Amino acid sequence: MNLLLQSPVLAVVIPLLFFVVIYMVERRSWRLRNALAVLAPLASFVLLASNYTRVLAGETVLVEFPAILPPLGMSFSVDYLSLLVGLVVAGVWFLVAVYSTEYMVKEHAKNRYYPFFTLTLAGTLGVILSGDLFTLFLFFELMSLSAYVLVVHEETPEAMRAGYKYLVLTIIGGLALFFAIIAVFEIAGTVSFTAGGFVAEASGLAVLAFYGFLLGFGIKAGIVPLHVWLPEAHPVAPSPASALLSGIMLKTGVYGLIRVVFNVFGSEVVRAAGLDVIMLVLAAVTIFLGSAVAIAQDDIKRRLAYSSVGQMGYILLGIGLLQERALIGAIFHIFAHAIMKATLFLTAGAIIYKTGKRRVSEWCNLGRAMPLTMVCFTMAALSMIGIPPMVGFVSKWELALGSLDAGSWGFVLLLLLSSLMNFIYYFPVIQSTLFGSQHGKGESTATKPELPIAMLAPIVVMTLVIVFVDLFPQSGVLDLAKRAAAALFLVVK
Amino acid sequence: MELLERLYTNIYYLVAVVLFVIGFHTMLTHKNLLKKLMALNIMDTAIFLFFVAIGYRSGGQAPILLPGVEKFVNPVPSALILTGIVISVSFTAFALALVVLLYKHYGTLDSDEIIAIRGKKHV
Amino acid sequence: MGVSIMHDLILEIVNRLLLPFIQLFGMYILIHGHLSPGGGFSGGAVIGASLILYSLTFRFAKVKHRMDHDTSVFFEAAGALIYVAVGFVGLLFGFNFLTNRGVFPLGVPGQLWSGGMILVITLALGAKVSGTILSLFQELLEGGSDEHGTP
């Protein structure tokens, strides 16, 4: 019983329990339901944060349940990487939950939304806090399937179509992962993450397994040939769900890849088998295509979704370079992109909530009606472009340095090019909303307040994080990312 | 000559196989359900013959160990086949009952027509 | 049911003459099951066939009066139950199920009372088989939909 009370386990179990509790109480009181949905991520956040000092002292918190599901067993662990990502997940989830309480008022079927919102949190945290591939897989599937309910929430025909596509690709991804995991188990006899990896050599089956992982996690992360579901599924979901899908759940894909590359295969094996080249090629294609296609989108949520594809390319690049500095960039970008994209989706959601306009071309003069919202949008967009003081800059900087370490000038150019394209698709939005011409006079009269506080507060908080985290190095995010990367490159053989 | 002799010694098996094939052929080619049923019975009989022939010794008697009985038939196959016959009988009875019901429902015993009627309903 | 059965004098009279002998023969086969070829199934089948013959010759309703469907089903079940009961006797005496040797007096080989409980079992089987055969026949005649043809 003691095992169950360990904080990483509790962080996963509490949302699971809340899922059940919410399901039971929601018919009685919607206030209690909303409160519980907000409380679940907060509780997980606090539980995770309680590990902070232990983890920073270099300890890895590990809880194992070998009795569950033999021969594989289950385990949870918290190290630098999972602490960082876990805190980001729970934190963003908490803010989005607060936002949801107001945003979802207009929506139908709220009694379905909140339980699955919480269940998806459980899945996502489970992925991040898992101590072995199998536990990761278990929660990965839980997350993917419960997210389906969020994707199709609107129940429009296009939502159902997008949802079906999402579902089929998710299943394919899950099966690819399943194959890869049992192949690894067959080769090595274990699936627990180990520093430096445990697959000794790149045999045929091992390479096949790696492709399986790439396929499975690649589908989730939206790596380019596998991204087809993403631009369909993210826009049709309700905005808070889109923020989570794009901001958080994509990251589980790359998080899994990081674990696979560094803790299952080990960077040496990956390099020796030439698998890094594949990742780099995919990353380059993803960065370029994701950014390029985003330019052509008029629907703001589709544009943001394609932008996410491009950004996942950055992280894959950071992994594929197999350089410590590049990996710092990648890990930091997990954090940075989560915050940025969540902010962007939430602000876009706020605008749609307020005006009902989804098309960028219709967004003239919104700056006057919703000044604070648009300032936040602008800040997040600037950060995406990579303007210096903000978080988006840091990850690009580290990635660029990592590319230079690896001696690949080309990637630096690619990063610059992609920043340029980011600029091309974000700037017009900023321009037309803040400085647009005075056509729609009637709309310019600002209504007070511009947004309910529950929606505005999360956006503002995240914007503050975007702007100021980098200015205060003692916040420790970059430090944590550096330690995580160093730990992943630690080879103990 | 040797072939004929072998055929002669295995005459029961041979007949069993021929019967089996006749039954099988009839079952596959005839459309009338009753004929199919008969064909199945022929097949069963063929197998019974085969089985019983395994234990048969020509000129043997019932294996009741009374004085004077020296050469007797292996009783095991016969006993088994008795059970087989029981099964076959109950199977036939049951199948006949089904045939009656089928005729009631479809008004025909032709398997093709029955399938056609069913197909029409489905479309 | 609307089964029209021929009212034929010759058949009736021949049947009246034959039936006792057929049934007697059936009984003989039953009782000597453990002494000579034959036994529960063969005897039961002969008796069952005689009953069918009887039903076919005389009006069905009349037969129904003598031995209706419920009765045949009863014989069917009773036969099986006696069989099982005999099996349990072995169990009660601490032997395996259906044990004969050591539980029942075996008697002298070749005589009627030999082979322990085999005779009882044969009779039970006879009841079961004849009951089943008749009940199947009646079932088919009545054209009900709950046929179960279990051996």
Place this chain on the structure above:
Amino acid sequence: MFSVNHAPVLIVVMLLTAGFIVPLLGKKMALGRILFLSVGLVVVVLSLLTTFAVLESGTIVYAVGGWPAPHGIELVVDAFAAYSSLVISVISLIIYWFVVFAPREVKHEAGYYALILLLSAAMHGIVMTGDIFNLFVFVEISSLAAVAIIAVKGTKESIEASFRYLMLSALGSGGMLFGIALLFMITGQLSMEYMRVALSTTAGQYPLNLLTALGFMVIGFGIKSALFPLHIWLPDAHANAPTGSSALLSGLVVKVYIIAFMRIAYMTLGMDLFYILPLRQILLVLASLSILAGSVFAIVQDNIKRLLAFSTVAQVGYIFLGFSLLTERAVEGAIWHILIHAIMKTLLFLAVGVVIHQSGYKKISQIHGLARRMPFTFACITLGALSMVGIPGTAGFISKLYLALGALDAGQAIFAVLILASSLLSAIYYFPLIITAYFGHDALPNIKEPSLAVRLPLAVLSLAILFYGLMPSMLLPLVRQTALLITR
């Protein structure tokens, strides 16, 4: 005084006896129902006792009538038999409960119970007997009873389906009997254990006889357990049966024949012969085809029960695949799948039967939004479907895990890929069912959930799916022993 050694024979005898008594009760149906359920319960207890005894002290050999093997009939209750018997008794008790409390679909209630009891008796007999002819007899009883519990529904379609099933089943029995005759010819024995001893010395002398025998056996059991090209009877039969019968047939009966085949294979042939003869390759190919064909046919079905029936064809393929891969973990997977598929398919058939009865809708295209009216039933269906697909955390995942690991152990990754591909296919045919039920326009408001007594078996099966999905360790020793028995 009561020795646990008597338990196996009591299981069979009690079920048979109850099967004869129930129709005698006539009008007193309440008594009949009580007898029906209590016999089911006692059998569960007896098979549990048997299982513990087998786990503790090894195989129970029980000579019926006190006559030991070469002459008399023996029950050989090894780990496999105990396991199978346990699965059969537990799952069928759940189905008994459902049949008693669910709305009637069958006119002659007592006769129906009697048939179900006979079928159960025969299934227990099949998995426990050590005598090959006795096995044949039980197979016949079960076949007839299985056909009968389809025909009792009395609709046109069910009569037609059951007649076709009966004919093919009789053909299969003929094949089996021919096979047995040939084996008897070679060995002169009927006890499977003695047959194996005889075969191990004489097999080389009669290669043709042996091959022919096995060919007939494969055809016989192939028909009965719906192996791919011989599966044609199954979809109609299982789809047109009453709910309880569908569950019983798909969940247990089909698998019992596989168990019987495997028992003949390892008890009679021994695994050496299994390897030498081309049997294994043939089975691998047929099993793979079953998996693919069953899944592909299921995709195009609109009738829910037919969909489930085709899915059974695919799942039977899994079990055959696991057994014919013959690595320890693959066999464990197959043994798991016997239980797990029984749970899943029973759950699905019962729940779908409830849905059909409550709403009158039989097709996927009709059930838009029905889940809102029947949330509990559809939650069960969802769980069952997820388990069928093999989502981790559900029981279906366990068997797939072991099967896939076993395929890799055998060095044949292609079969692991096949299993996964078929999971994808099952996702493609199960998810539309769920999605249509949960989303889309509202169904008629007067559709209600069934009574609590009907929901109980569904709940139990759902919990079992979750339980075995996360904690399979309880049955693991039994499964492992069984696998060792087969692969030794």
